[in-house]
Amino acid sequence: xxxxxxxxxxxxxxxxxxxxxxxxxxxxxxxxxxxxxxxxxxxxxxxxxxxxxxxxxxxxxxxxxxxxxxxxxxxxxxxxxxxxxxxxxxxxxxxxxxxxxxxxxxxxxxxxxx
Amino acid sequence: xxxxxxxxxxxxxxxxxxxxxxxxxxxxxxxxxxxxxxxxxxxxxxxxxxxxxxxxxxxxxxxxxxxxxxxxxxxxxxxxxxxxxxxxxxxxxxxxxxxxxxxxxxxxxxxxx
Numbered sequence: 001x002x003x004x005x006x007x008x009x010x011x012x013x014x015x016x017x018x019x020x021x022x023x024x025x026x027x028x029x030x031x032x033x034x035x036x037x038x039x040x041x042x043x044x045x046x047x048x049x050x051x052x053x054x055x056x057x058x059x060x061x062x063x064x065x066x067x068x069x070x071x072x073x074x075x076x077x078x079x080x081x082x083x084x085x086x087x088x089x090x091x092x093x094x095x096x097x098x099x100x101x102x103x104x105x106x107x108x109x110x111x112x113x114x
Numbered sequence: 115x116x117x118x119x120x121x122x123x124x125x126x127x128x129x130x131x132x133x134x135x136x137x138x139x140x141x142x143x144x145x146x147x148x149x150x151x152x153x154x155x156x157x158x159x160x161x162x163x164x165x166x167x168x169x170x171x172x173x174x175x176x177x178x179x180x181x182x183x184x185x186x187x188x189x190x191x192x193x194x195x196x197x198x199x200x201x202x203x204x205x206x207x208x209x210x211x212x213x214x215x216x217x218x219x220x221x222x223x224x225x226x227x
Contacts, residue, residue: 006156032213043202044157044217093156097213103147107156 002028004096006106013084013113021079021092021109028099029074035067038091038108050077074098084113120203120218128226133190135221137203138183144206146179147215148188151200160188160201165208193225 003026013019036044048069049057056069068080094106120137145164149157163170163179170177176189200222204215
């Protein structure tokens with residue numbers, strides 16, 4: 001079946017630094033990837049839609065300059081949290097669609113900003 | 115924004131009992147999906163039901179969809195301790211791009227041995 005690899009699985013960073021999260025489709029080409037954010041005991045909130053070779057589409061209220069998304073190839077999308085602050089601490093999950101596999105989610109990244 | 119709501123928010127049952135949770139949504143959909151999430155982990159896709167379907171089964175899972183009421187239910191029969199997790203419904207809107215999902219608030223299920 002389809003596998004989406006997300007790295008790192010957890011990261012701790014200092015306030016003011018930037019963190020990059022990678023989402024890779026391992027055995028299929030993902031024409032579209034989605035990035036979600038999840039606060040503890042809450043649901044997933046869609047942040048942005050990422051299409052290969054084009055600019056990401058951000059959901060209302062999501063700062064595009066803070067959450068930089070790059071989808072440079074059909075198998076890789078990255079989310080960079082720039083100038084991270086403690087309120088950015090959250091669980092970030094990507095999903096990829098393509099290859100006829102339907103919806104495949106990464107295992108998530110736990111970001112803690114101290 | 116979240117598509118809808120799920121109830122109950124939390125459910126505690128004993129092994130062998132059935133667990134039922136409900137999901138409501140607001141807009142027209144192409145399909146509705148149910149996912150499971152263990153604490154701090156990614157999502158596992160359980161089942162997808164299309165807008166023209168009313169009921170679907172997969173193993174111990176039974177999903178119903180009532181588009182007139184914009185609601186769905188997930189039934190887990192003969193629950194096991196390993197079923198302890200959070201369960202989310204997610205909808206793909208009729209006007210959304212494929213793969214773009216709106217999630218419900220989730221139901222936290224605890225199955226005690």
